[in-house]
Each structure stands twice: as C-alpha cells, then as structure tokens.
Amino acid sequence: MNRILLKLKDIPSGTSVLSLSEDVESLELQRDEYVFYSPVKIDLEVDKSEQGIMIAGRATVPTQVECARCLSLFADEAGADFHLRYIRTRKEADTEQDSPDDGLYYIRYDESEIDLTDEIRQALVVSLPIRALCDPGCKGLCSLCGANLNEGGCSCSRREGHPAWSALEKLRDGRDAGRPSGE
C-alpha cells in the first residue's frame, strides 16, 4: 500500500499551500455501510520552521452510503479537518512523548518525510455519522410491508385489509372473547 507522505525537502521554509490527490486504497478505510472512492483530495497548509512543522489540512473522499432508515444507496462525500504539529528534536525521536490525541509528534532534525496516512484515516473515520441518512426527513421503510415510504405511501396506511392488521385483530378479538362477561 502507498503511504501518504510529505517530503520535507520539497517544502520551503515558511507557509506553503499544497494539494494532494491520492488513491483511496492507501487509506484502507473500512466501514460497513460505506464504499469509498478515489481520489482522496488533501489540502494542506504547511508551516515549516527550525522548530518544527505545523499542518492544517482537510481531506475529502467520495462515498456511497446505505441510508440507515430506508436502506437505499446514495452518493455523498466524507470530509474532515485535521491539525498536526511535528516538533523537531535533536535526540532520537521519543515516541513516548507523542500525543496523538492532540496531533502532536516529535521528529528528528534530519527526518526526511512525514507519514500522514494514519492521521488522515483517523480524521475521516471519526467524521462519519453513526447513522447516515439519505435525507434528514427520510421516511424509512414501512414496518409491515417493507415499502420505501419516500417513494409514496403503501396500502398499510389504510388500516383495514392488510393481512398483518387482520391477524392482529383476530388476536385481539380472541382475547376479548375469552374474558368473563359483565365488566
């Protein structure tokens, strides 16, 4: 798998803006209701100095998602912002000092590249909603016949006549009949 790497020698000191376009396979994104497509677009603002490298970035990736209510597939885009700081250290980089939750890492002065793959994957995964909806007003599926209610009503909305309702009514009638009279 390709890693998404920032080659530090290609980046001038000071602030620079760059855009990368990567194959989605590099990110190994996995989530049940989602299919992810290339390209992953990554926009970066990089601030490089003697002390370290600061990165403000945004990653976006086209997706196809299954709606949590109506189960239809729809096209969407996942997008996430991320902020990373890489502090240069003269010692051997001490990963125990890293603080991934804060996007803070230590790198050696002579480090030639920064690997952004895991950070970008994590930012995108966290950005995905727990329940994706094709539309905030999605009406979902009829619980009786399974019809997609976004495509119009189904016959179950008329209470009489549906086999599921008449079965319920038989049950209820049966219970009523079994009660002692005179209540």
Ligand SMILES: [Zn+2]
């Ligand atoms: Zn839906």
Ligand SMILES: [Zn+2]
């Ligand atoms: Zn129905």
